[in-house]
Amino acid sequence: MPRHRAAGLIAASLPFVFSLAFSFAAPSAHAADAYPSKPIRWIVPYPAGGGSDFLARTIGQGLSAKLGQPVVVDNKPGGNTAIGASETARAAADGYTVLSADNGTLVFNPALYKTLSYNPAKDLAPVTLLGRFPMILVVGPGTTAKSAQEFIAQVKAAPGGVNYGSAGAGSPHHLAMELLKVEAQLTMTHAPYRGAAPALSDVAAGQIPAMMVDYAAGAGFIKGGKVRPLAVANATRLPQLPDVPTFAELGYRNVEAAALVGMVVPAATPPEVIATLNKQVVAAIKEPAIHKKLVDFGVEPVGNTPAQYSDLLRSEIARWTKLIHDLKITLDN
Helix, strand or coil, X not given: CCHHHHHHHHHHHHHHHHHHHCCCCCCCHHHHHHCCCCCXXXXXXXXXXXXXXXXXXXXXXXXXXXXXXXXXXXXXXXXXXXXXXXHHHHCCCCCCEEEEECHHHHHHHHHHCCCCCCCHHHHEEEEEEEEEEEEEEEECCCCCCCXXXXXXXXXXXXXXXXXXXXXXXXXXXXXXXHHHHHHHCCCCEEEECCCHHHHHHHHHCCCCCEEEEEHHHHHHHHHCCCCEEEEEECXXXXXXXXXXXXXXXXXXXXXXXXXXXXXXXXXXXXXXXXXXXXXXXXXXXXXXXXXXXXXXXXXXXXXXXXXXXXXXXXXXXXXXXHHHHHCCCCCCC
């Protein structure tokens, strides 16, 4: 099946599948009393120490206290999150296996690959959006631009002559810059790295001029003056960077991009179990100490309903699938 048709079928199936997942019946008293009765495994499809891992471990502590059961984080990196997603999809649909799923897992991968080892629409059900990691345009010491406007002008003056780094092909960092390229009509060359840290190191060393990065990954470089933040791809300015304008303020209203990390479960998980998880995860996110810890780290905490998360995914799929297909971006070998 052609890639664009397969992705279209996946996107088209989402409203129907998600509507089934969120047709909540009234939870039975027995089910509510029985769950949870053993530890919960929280799969994170990235190595320990990153933003998704921090998010899961921080919220997991609060969730454990509220559910009265241990929440054990299990890091399963690889395959652009497909390894962790596939393992979750195959797990028993009983609420004892949950997954941290970002927009790579649920939005980008179906458009980037002809085939996947999991189907996000059919195999996984959203619980809640945990948090957002808005993207920031940063430049290094080798770039003279002191503003995003200056940087864009410099890129336009040397079409194809300016490289940019990313945390990897198909990452939110990569696609955020591709979005800016389209909106500002820029020609730049992508240099993918294996993670944000090595890309940032090369930007800070002047080996590569610029990249999009989230604050959680880039805070140390930004605070230390090793890279300069020029604009944020967010609807509002970031509390950590109040003097840095949004792209919308500069006239690029469509340049909004973030790593969106949510919790999902196997699709056949009972609605009352999803409801319990949602209620307690959202309560944990709202705990003042946890909320502050997340904000200080660079996360924009959310905690919404399954239906709201489902609606967000549908809108994200529509806009990013079009961009990926229009630019003919693929991760197939």
